[in-house]
Amino acid sequence: MTVILEWLSGLCLLLGGVLCITGGVGMLRMPDFFSRVHASGVTETLAAPMLLSGLLLQMELSLDSVKVIMILILVLATNPTATHSMAKATLHGGQRPQEFANGKNIGGDGSSKP
Amino acid sequence: MRYIRSSLIVAAVWLLLSGHYTALILSFGAVSSLIVIWFMWRMDRVDEQLGVLPMRPRVLYYLLWLMWQVVLSNIDLVRRIWDPTLPIRPTWQRLDIKVTSSLAKTLYANSITLTPGTLTTDVREDHFMVHSLSPDGIEDLRKGGMEEQIQRLGI
Numbered sequence: 001m002t003v004i005l006e007w008l009s010g011l012c013l014l015l016g017g018v019l020c021i022t023g024g025v026g027m028l029r030m031p032d033f034f035s036r037v038h039a040s041g042v043t044e045t046l047a048a049p050m051l052l053s054g055l056l057l058q059m060e061l062s063l064d065s066v067k068v069i070m071i072l073i074l075v076l077a078t079n080p081t082a083t084h085s086m087a088k089a090t091l092h093g094g095q096r097p098q099e100f101a102n103g104k105n106i107g108g109d110g111s112s113k114p
Numbered sequence: 115m116r117y118i119r120s121s122l123i124v125a126a127v128w129l130l131l132s133g134h135y136t137a138l139i140l141s142f143g144a145v146s147s148l149i150v151i152w153f154m155w156r157m158d159r160v161d162e163q164l165g166v167l168p169m170r171p172r173v174l175y176y177l178l179w180l181m182w183q184v185v186l187s188n189i190d191l192v193r194r195i196w197d198p199t200l201p202i203r204p205t206w207q208r209l210d211i212k213v214t215s216s217l218a219k220t221l222y223a224n225s226i227t228l229t230p231g232t233l234t235t236d237v238r239e240d241h242f243m244v245h246s247l248s249p250d251g252i253e254d255l256r257k258g259g260m261e262e263q264i265q266r267l268g269i
Contacts, residue, residue, distance in 0.1 A: 026195040041230035046188040080227035087235045097206040
């Protein structure tokens, strides 16, 4: 039983690590601010829960595991707020989303009027 | 009444997070809980609205469903990121909404933002402005699966 838990936890941690790297690579590859925000979402919405559940599987049930679950809820609850306020601040600052196809700017600001 | 309930919750969370039970530390906890309640009291003068999601089975089901959607769109996004041709076509479009209550709107906008690949930039009376990494993301939202789930919550 403990062996299965160990492997499961290891798998979760490995997946979380790979997803973190994926988020970083996405940040570097994406062409403009708004698409970078999407890439960073991978790190927050799936990588962090994976890492935390990997840790949860390794520790015995105690006050600490409740704390880890609270961190998980906090990350998931604050992510949309932070993302939205960043995007809104960027729009307010006058930067508009650009249209891209296959990584090349094809002009236009990609918007239908609000 | 609301303040008594909130202060109990704040104190319980503090106890949970601290785990030390000496008189000095406990009094620090009491003082910091009181300060938090004082902040809440000050803020309520501006905003009397209380938006609390009722913990019904339907709401819990929705949250689980949302988590699953997050996993699905994460897989899609990871595929796009590692694809050498970078198959993205970002768009920024208007999304008409049917939900009316402010709680439902908040939930919908946050759910859209939490799902990677779509991002709410603006919340208006009858529409959102949504930025999406590919037109598929917005098309999926227009089909209204997520919105129907929220309407069924009855909030």
